[in-house]
Amino acid sequence: MKRFWMVLAWLMVLPLASHADTITVGGKSLTYQTPAGYVVASKSKYSEPLAFLKKALPANTVIHEVYIEKEVDRDYGKKNHMLDDYIVIVSHVKSDTFLVGLADFEKLKDQITKIQETQLTTSVKERSNQRLDEVTEGALKIGNVRPMGILESTDTLISFMAVMSQSANINGKSFNFDQAFVSTTLLAESKVLSINHYRTIHSEEDISRFKSDALRAVASMDFKQGAAAGITQTRSASAPASSSSSPLSSTSSGEKKSGMSRLVSGLIFGGIAAGIIYLFRRRKAKKAEQAPTPTSLPGSTPFPSSGGNPVTSVKIGENRDKKDDDPFKPGGDT
Secondary structure, eight states: HHHHHHHHHHHHHHOOOEEEEEEEETTTTEEEOOOEEEEEETTTTTTTHHHHHHHSSTTTEEEEEEEEEEHHHHHHHSSOOOOOOEEEEEEEEEHEEOOHHHHHHOOOOOOOHHHHHTTTTHHHHHHHHHHHHHHHHTOEEEEEEEEEEEEEEEETTEEEEEEEEEEEEEEEEEEEEEEEEEEEEEETEEEEEEEEEEEEEEOHHHHHHHHHHHHHHHHHHOOOOOOTOSSSOOEEEESSSSSSOOTTTTOOOEEEEEHHHHHHHHHHHHHHHHHHHHTTTOOOOTTTOOOOOOOTTSSSSSSSSSTSSSSOOOOOOOOOOOOOOOOOOSSOOO
């Protein structure tokens, strides 16, 4: 009888077990758990939003994985449901080539803190709208951006939050909504990752709930945080263990500031995908007079590429642009 109860308890716990996932960052495999309550975005089901996300993010951003909240995934394309809740794991080509030490990660945290305090509502917003104008042919725009401050900061992690309004004008019809995002940058076995969580919000209560939900989602992923064994100073992954080189300390303060501004811009670019998806989902009208939601941007096919052809596929885990642009260097693609 005792054995029976032990087996029954094991069977009850089994469905709650997380699924292990692996991503490769700069040649290093990192194992973690699927965020609790989320599923991997199917590349066939979400081909359009994934393609848009890849196009909108800054050059040399690597999209490692995209996760969709389970109920959102269930309703997607069936109930005129926006992509209301999703998580994107990204890294950047420049930092991917380094094994980062704790001291340089602390510098990175300082820069993130300053950027989210001073530039989210100004230069980052301006560059985001410039990029958005290019990608959507003027159909979408970011309105107010409200920084919510640092949510959590440790030796190996920093999370901050902001709320932004978005507006769309498609064929004379206006759409408005608010979205919150929580960006968590963490050091996992000497690799720098950003886990960016986006959710459509309708009230202050939604914002408060999202704060705790986003931090809980990151914790459930259970990355092995910290510097890799033997890494006390940042160095190139291909360099001898005795050498040191830092993508942060080797550049001027102006270059670092510009680079970090572009990385934070990428967080806002990613959030725009939720708005785009709303416009491309047809409403299942319950009344005959209810008009369907527009399914394409004015004078274009869905998710137009720079050459005018629709973007319909994306390979997760590859950077958007193969150029050797330095994200810590002024100029380049934003």
